Amino acid sequence: MPIKEKRLILQHADEPGYAPDIACYRRHGGYAELKKALGTPPDSILAEVKASGLRGRGGAGFSCGLKWSFIPKNNAKPVYLICNADESEPGTFKDRQIIHKDPHQLLEGMIITAYAIGAHLAYIYIRGEFPEGARILERALAEAKRDGFLGKSILGSGFDLDVFVHRGAGAYICGEETGLIESLEGKRPYPRIKPPYFPAVLGLYMCPTVVNNVETLCNVKHIVRMGGAAYAALGRPNNTGTRILCVSGDVARPGYFESEIGTITMGQLIHDVCGGIRDGNRLKAVIPGGSSAKVLRAGDTYAIRRRKPDGSTETISVALEDIPLDFDSLADAGSMAGSGGIIVMDHTRDMVEALANINEFYAHESCGQCTPCREGSLWMKKVTARMTRGDGRPSDPDLLASIANSIAGRTVCAFGEACAWPTQSFVDKFRDEFEAKAAPAKEVPRAA
């Protein structure tokens, strides 16, 4: 049975003839929600966003309305809005669809958000590897400005806003919101310590700052259109709205797919949406939320909570294929929904090789500011690289787990978890493969 997509954010993106210019966007009703929003008090937009239950789509799944409400009430400093378009988590390619195909939707979401939080200056921080995306956004900004959606007294409302595109220079850590802020300030993107530097209080230039993901900001437009309550009816309680899932790896038809959160399972996504495992192979494992999410092994059972019709919850035991794809279920299963990047691996995959690949990425991308991540990420990479060269030692599986355990929870930023979770979960779930590679190397006869 084919699964239907529910396209909210990508509603028009792939329609034939749909173009990223403002005329096309306006023909499709674009900027109507902005007009509507500017006619209501900012607080009411915040109330709708809170009511919508919208959770961040950048990785942590934090409540969007709650984040906005952390801006101090008696604040006298400027407020900034930053759109996080750094999209660098391996396995994730949804924000670029929006930027390339429907940039004005993002701008409309941003302008409404800026209005709601009282920001008059906003930035789109886009990863350096998206030069075309940056050009498209620049063009869109110029168009929006020309048509009076940006600049002074937008649509005569008295509300001013300027938006600038800022390109990164190729560092994954610039996606971490406080690293991003440092980078935007012209410094090395060393994530800040929290406390005290929570962006909502001490963000860009030490002023209150809201950082939201591209997809999150697009949702704001739809919340204004539908109203918070109607939006909250999409998906599942506490996991509302739609989500763009990015599927890569060993499926017949990889790609992106938008649906109501939690309404399909992992198995439906893989088999019904993506045409099953490629070449008739068998499913071995899934990384469900970008490469930093903990890997889930096929054949294992997972205890997840399910809401019963009467509102109470029960814990049920399910197979990997039966895990609903929502924030809470994936967290219950011991991983996370993360950035929406779902990496599927079939039975031909060597898990030590896979981890070595991931470890190489994180060792390369650690900003190097804090000790455990800086030293631990490279150490883990060196161990897994050595194992793939056939030079594993019996102590390696435990060593890997112990290094990862000394990183997670002890670093400046969540990169610590991002680089530790793969190792922790791969070694734990596929210990047999690691032990096989860790067996003492066979004696190599030496030439006399």
Added chain:
Amino acid sequence: MTEKTQPPQDTVSIQLDGTWVRVPKGTNVIEAAKRHGRFIPHYCYHPKLEIAGNCRMCLVEIGMPRLGPDRQPVRGADGMPEIAWIPRPQIGCATTVSDGMGVRTASPLVEECRRGVMEFLLINHPLDCPICDQAGECKLQEFSLEYGSAASRFIEQKVKKPKHVDIGKNILLDDERCILCSRCIRFARDIAKEDVLGFTQRGSQTTLSIHPGRRFDSNYSLNAADICPVGALTSKDFRFKMRVWFLKETNAICTSCGTGCNIVIGSREGAVHRLTPRENDAVNQCWMCDHGRLNFHHLHAPDRIKAPTCRLNGHALVAEWPDALSQLSRMLGNLAPDEIAILASSKMTNEELFLLSLLRDRLGGDSVPCDVLPRRQEADHLLVCDDGNPNSTGARLLGISSDGKRLPDVIKAIESGRTKAVLAISEDLADAGITQPTIARIPTLATIAILPNATTSEARFVLPGAGFAEKRGSMINVKGRIQRLNRATPPPANARDDWQILTDLLALLDAPHFPHIDAVFAAMAARHPALAGLTLAGIGDLGQQLARK
């Protein structure tokens, strides 16, 4: 003691390793714990620098009062709040204490965190302790012993980085030893105000670097070597000179300007090997300038004057102290006040200046022209002040200095040929602009000096004195703080402490004289109301602020 007073408003209660204690509001957990004898190891945190929070060595367990349904703290049997511990360890350096907070500095989790950080810091470290200058005062060594584990689990290739990087006039960098704590970067940027250090590369390749085309030539650069917790930054001057554990430490002050930075003199077997700043928030925080720090090598100059000499028929002959001083005293005793002139110095200690004032009283008091040589200079943003002399305030207080206003009288008296005897104490007449022929014409020229100069080469009596590291005594800095010098090394050979030379001269002239320097101070304090109630011993290692008039 009656302890009825309420705890002051500006403290909070925290539970520190199971015991409730009061600590000042606003302090971080490291400082709060320190006040109660609990040491939390740390690398990147430095009390005078911005918090960085990068080393993760100070991870501790933190908890907050558990709140009941009424949002009020739940109290245990002891009436104190119950603590809900945060599962993740928190850094003590960036955690500010709050009322009811719980802190665990030695739990198994905390110990495990420290062990982890130590292991991470060591895997790529060159472990070249046997040839490292920091050995003995290295935090990496110290904390490995205390919190590390003996065996290494690291069998991979270490990261290679630059060594022997020449980043400034006085300082050398070894990037492989650097633990990337960023203390030096923050110091250069925020304290020295020369933002030339920074990190390049990323991850484990991160390398401390100097900005291309720039050098760290700040006059404060060596403080970065002091605060570098490891041997990554070393002083070119001190490198490979001496293992630090052999050094005897003597608390003293720097005498290179009127600020009087508090220092420790590191010496061994009669030789000074280094000066390092000593913390005193009223004077120099914990810094000193490179100029002052390196201004001690003259103490060991090969031409240091080591024995008194008397000049006879143009030849300087080595003399015995009693002979030299009795000859000099006889000559001085026979002169009228206006036949004598004194060039003194604001580099002298209070005790020397006081004795000199007694000598001047004996020889004619105010009718004897006398002043010091002022040394005005440019002040900087941090410590160096506009007075190049260390004790101008003392010299003024003790009546020797008129800030150079009477210097023309002294010079005129000498140049006119009227003076029969000139005393040049710790100053060279040439520095006052007096020419060599004029100096040579002075019938009786006596000088206390440590190094040869234009005056010593013509003087009838050359009396070798002691350098700043060789004497005990006091000075008053430009802000009116009286501070103490202490003897780290003895004056060389037959040289003597200046106060002894002066008191012996006073004795020979039947003037008041003293058995020891504390007695000199006592007499001085009795005479000068500004010093009333003070003793030399009582000044203490951090000095005393004198009442401002």
